[in-house]
Amino acid sequence: MDYFHFIIAIVSVIFCYIFGAWQHWEKYYATILFFILGDLIYNIVFSKKLLWKYNSKALNHSLINLLVAFTVYPSTVLVYFAFYPDTLLFRVVYILIWTFAYTIVEYVGLKLKYFEHQYGWNTIATIIFNMGIFIILPLHQIKPPYAWTMSLVGLIFTLKLYEVNVLKLD
Template identity: 40%
Template sequence: MMHIIAGATFLFIGWRFGDWKNWKKYYPTILFFIIGDLLYNVLTYNNPTWSYNKDRLFPNHTLINIWIMITIYPATALTYLSHFPKEKVKQLPYILLWTIIYIFGELLGLHVFGLINHFNGWNMWWSALFDIILFTMLPIHHKRPLVAWGLSIIVIIFFLTVFNVNISGLK
């Protein structure tokens, strides 16, 4: 049930504060966000660093993740990007604010509601680093998609290497 509440909360925030009138402008970056998560799920299928716990409504990680992809990610991108500061001096605090929001949500999911588990050395410090990268990458993708894809390949290789993910075992 908490997954539904989280998704609905983000949808409300996205509806209230996101730039829905111009959703087409953000659509490629929303897809970039979703594809990144899909890629994580494929590459780490046999060696996950974290996963969602089932509940009464969602019987497995995959269905929960799809729910998050269609609710939280679009709402996040529409809200985050539509308010991203143009002034360089304000960008880092904005990135850190959203990182804190995501970390707070993960801490609630991990320690309060039992919605998520960490594995294979992943912890909240890695989540914080990943969220900083994520919230840095979204505006880059929005303005310069090919640069973001190139940087993402480097980030993927970094995380696969650090967490010793064996991709040769994939189907």
């Protein structure tokens, strides 16, 4: 049995317990749900043409995705906001650090064959996507409608760029 996704989930929860703002989870609950729902929307809209997917001998993409959605994403939000800086310069650096961290985890998963890019998705697209996540999460905390609008624009752009026809979903 392969353990990569379980290790990532467990490490995320441990980091959250040690470093996260889990005592104030209610404050970030809406943003946690936003993160999870964004991933759910991706998996539905791109179901016929997943741009990236999880691989495992033990679990299928959907089950791994649920594991990640309910462990990694909440942990990410709680740790991310526990140390979110006040000044613009430090915010830019912070976003870059988180983008790098998420990209490195994915890169390791790619090399170990636990993660797969498809249909032209690549590491550059991942970096841009990850940066978008870490820009939109704090926006969601203060102006949720703007975050939803930016996410919708990003979704439409990605659908067009990768030629995904949402009318052909099951």
